[in-house]
Amino acid sequence: MSLSTAAYDIALSLPAGVTGLAPANDNPVADFSDTPWWVALIKAVGVFVYLLLSTLLVIWFERRVIGRMQQRPGPNRNGPFGLLQTLADGMKSMLKEDITPANADRIVYTTAPLIAATMAFVSFAIIPLGGTVSIFGHETPLQITDVPVAVLLVLAVASVGVYGIVLAGWSSGSTYPLLGGLRSTAQVISYEIAMGLSLVAIFLYSGSMSTSQIVAAQSSLWYILPAFFSFAVYVITMVGETNRLPFDLAEGEGELTGGFHTEYSAMRFAMFYLGEYVNMFTVSALATTMFLGGWQAPPFIAAIGDGALNGGWWGLLWFTIKLWMFMFFFVWLRGSLPRVRYDQFMRFGWRFLIPITLAWVVAVAFIRGAQLGFLGQGTFTIGGRELSVATVVIVSIVAVIALAAAWIWDDKRAEREAAAEFNPPEEIDPFEGGFPVPPLPGQRLREPSGLAVGSGAASREPVTSSVTSTLTSSPVKEETHG
Amino acid sequence: MGLEEKLPSGFLLSTVEGLAGYMRKASIWPATFGLACCAIEMMAVGTPDYDIARFGMERFSATPRQADLMIVAGRVSQKMAPVVRQVYDQMPNPKWVISMGVCASSGGMFNNYAIVQGVDHIIPVDIYLPGCPPRPQMLLNAIIELHKQIETSPLGVNREAAARAAEEAALSATPTHQMKGLLA
Ligand code: SF4
Numbered sequence: 001m002s003l004s005t006a007a008y009d010i011a012l013s014l015p016a017g018v019t020g021l022a023p024a025n026d027n028p029v030a031d032f033s034d035t036p037w038w039v040a041l042i043k044a045v046g047v048f049v050y051l052l053l054s055t056l057l058v059i060w061f062e063r064r065v066i067g068r069m070q071q072r073p074g075p076n077r078n079g080p081f082g083l084l085q086t087l088a089d090g091m092k093s094m095l096k097e098d099i100t101p102a103n104a105d106r107i108v109y110t111t112a113p114l115i116a117a118t119m120a121f122v123s124f125a126i127i128p129l130g131g132t133v134s135i136f137g138h139e140t141p142l143q144i145t146d147v148p149v150a151v152l153l154v155l156a157v158a159s160v161g162v163y164g165i166v167l168a169g170w171s172s173g174s175t176y177p178l179l180g181g182l183r184s185t186a187q188v189i190s191y192e193i194a195m196g197l198s199l200v201a202i203f204l205y206s207g208s209m210s211t212s213q214i215v216a217a218q219s220s221l222w223y224i225l226p227a228f229f230s231f232a233v234y235v236i237t238m239v240g241e242t243n244r245l246p247f248d249l250a251e252g253e254g255e256l257t258g259g260f261h262t263e264y265s266a267m268r269f270a271m272f273y274l275g276e277y278v279n280m281f282t283v284s285a286l287a288t289t290m291f292l293g294g295w296q297a298p299p300f301i302a303a304i305g306d307g308a309l310n311g312g313w314w315g316l317l318w319f320t321i322k323l324w325m326f327m328f329f330f331v332w333l334r335g336s337l338p339r340v341r342y343d344q345f346m347r348f349g350w351r352f353l354i355p356i357t358l359a360w361v362v363a364v365a366f367i368r369g370a371q372l373g374f375l376g377q378g379t380f381t382i383g384g385r386e387l388s389v390a391t392v393v394i395v396s397i398v399a400v401i402a403l404a405a406a407w408i409w410d411d412k413r414a415e416r417e418a419a420a421e422f423n424p425p426e427e428i429d430p431f432e433g434g435f436p437v438p439p440l441p442g443q444r445l446r447e448p449s450g451l452a453v454g455s456g457a458a459s460r461e462p463v464t465s466s467v468t469s470t471l472t473s474s475p476v477k478e479e480t481h482g
Numbered sequence: 483m484g485l486e487e488k489l490p491s492g493f494l495l496s497t498v499e500g501l502a503g504y505m506r507k508a509s510i511w512p513a514t515f516g517l518a519c520c521a522i523e524m525m526a527v528g529t530p531d532y533d534i535a536r537f538g539m540e541r542f543s544a545t546p547r548q549a550d551l552m553i554v555a556g557r558v559s560q561k562m563a564p565v566v567r568q569v570y571d572q573m574p575n576p577k578w579v580i581s582m583g584v585c586a587s588s589g590g591m592f593n594n595y596a597i598v599q600g601v602d603h604i605i606p607v608d609i610y611l612p613g614c615p616p617r618p619q620m621l622l623n624a625i626i627e628l629h630k631q632i633e634t635s636p637l638g639v640n641r642e643a644a645a646r647a648a649e650e651a652a653l654s655a656t657p658t659h660q661m662k663g664l665l666a
Contacts, residue, residue: 072530078508088508097574258545
């Protein structure tokens with residue numbers, strides 16, 4: 001995370017220097033001065049209940065939507081529309097026998113699901129769910145708390161949450177969970193780098209790491225547009241981070257039975273389940289906050305009645321809608337994609353996502369620098385249009401780099417193609433390996449030296465020579481050579 | 483968690499019984515495994531035409547630790563018997579077993595040395611499902627029957643009483659070899 005910290009320093013030093021383009025400070029804009037401790041407590045309980053209810057709903061939602069995608073009804077027997085399904089699953093888990101394997105490390109085995117479940121909730125403390133509202137006469141933002149490094153907190157807590165999975169795998173005392181836990185470690189470590197890097201672009205744009213500040217900075221333009229590439233990378237990494245299909249390698253049923261939770265039953269397993277879904281909400285909430293304007297209303301609705309629908313409790317509605325769009329996306333992915341292979345997954349993370357995101361961050365730094373006038377304020381006019389020197393310089397640098405990259409890539413591809421082309425020798429000896437081998441198209445058979453091969457060769461000779469003649473005279477040969 | 487088993491008899495227990503029964507029957511996760519041709523019909527129950535997901539049962543759990551129901555789909559060979567028993571032992575209580583098809587129920591057409599003559603030789607069975615193979619609708623029917631059984635199953639002291647009553651009834655029933663005349 002040292003890189004994001006560096007970006008934080010840049011963000012700190014940026015605004016003080018130049019123009020009024022960047023926000024004047026990086027402190028949270030959310031004002032908690034009128035928030036007594038009991039209001040904070042109410043908000044905390046509220047968020048907890050919100051997440052629990054959302055989890056109950058989203059599991060049902062997922063099963064129904066996947067059912068629809070596969071042209072079947074999905075759970076519809078228990079309760080109206082099958083809404084009680086998730087509740088029943090949870091209650092049943094509570095009533096089941098709780099098994100601890102004899103080989104397990106008891107203490108770690110018990111704490112692991114607790115870590116996984118509780119850590120998932122923590123990050124939500126810094127997510128702004130709405131604008132400033134009045135709770136029992138106190139004006140307070142709809143957010144439990146905010147700190148200048150709020151987004152770093154989310155990343156840090158996500159990494160601690162992985163301990164739940166790793167420890168579960170290690171302490172179960174059997175092979176499949178251990179493998180699942182190891183996979184999960186590798187997965188989260190590699191994808192969190194790309195995730196952190198993708199967020200650096202947002203820090204550069206907003207000049208802050210506090211979530212309320214980032215939301216405020218998006219009042220005119222949501223960052224999904226200027227930071228579209230970061231958004232794409234973040235969406236990919238958030239799926240990897242939450243162990244969801246197509247990246248659910250840590251619990252791949254085909255290979256690892258249940259993965260890290262193979263030995264878990266009853267309530268402890270339900271906690272992993274809960275943690276996984278709350279985690280999905282957390283990463284989606286972060287995506288909403290960073291890229292989709294947080295709790296702010298969509299532009300055309302925000303315009304209604306001078307922003308009457310853009311703040312206060314209304315924010316909660318817009319936030320929830322955006323959140324559920326991401327949840328639907330998760331379900332959609334699960335309904336349409338198969339699991340990727342482990343090595344492909346790792347290669348994609350390390351050899352594609354990380355380098356390309358690094359390049360993107362550098363580009364964003366230059367663009368921001370240009371916007372803030374670091375490269376001079378000079379302009380010149382071409383065909384009646386005034387262009388800033390800085391923009392032209394940046395665009396041309398990017399163009400040159402892109403050209404060079406395309407050139408190198410093209411060369412590499414040509415090389416690879418040349419290497420892949422297989423040139424069979426013109427003439428082969430069919431009995432070279434001691435066993436008769438048929439010729440490839442365009443190949444000629446060397447006439448077997450009759451005596452050496454033995455009496456059988458004499459009878460085979462006419463056949464092989466006829467093959468040779470058909471091959472040499474066939475048009476196929478012309479084609480393959482041409 | 484076991485707490486529900488220690489409640490005293492009376493109003494509280496019967497309320498918990500009803501609630502637990504409903505929750506248990508509403509969420510039954512079958513163990514993922516099949517033994518022979520019957521398993522194909524069992525898989526057919528997961529397809530859109532029959533859709534076992536309606537009962538919330540599409541979550542076949544790959545690990546027996548999270549399974550509630552074992553559908554023995556197919557003949558059990560002597561070699562497979564210990565494995566079936568192990569999977570059953572690994573499932574946490576409460577657990578149920580459906581013996582699917584005549585082979586699993588009684589050995590069926592395989593009256594020979596290789597096949598266990600009914601899976602109830604090795605594990606207790608709750609529902610016997612006839613047919614070779616039973617149609618998916620029959621399996622759904624068996625599941626609904628099992629749901630009825632689970633929903634009304636007693637807990638704690640009530641369960642002990644029920645078990646005792648069942649044993650009494652079995653002891654006082656006429657043994658098959660003493661039955662006379664047309665058996666219907
Ligand atoms: S009952 Fe019929 S279908 Fe089922 S396992 Fe036996 S032979 Fe196969």
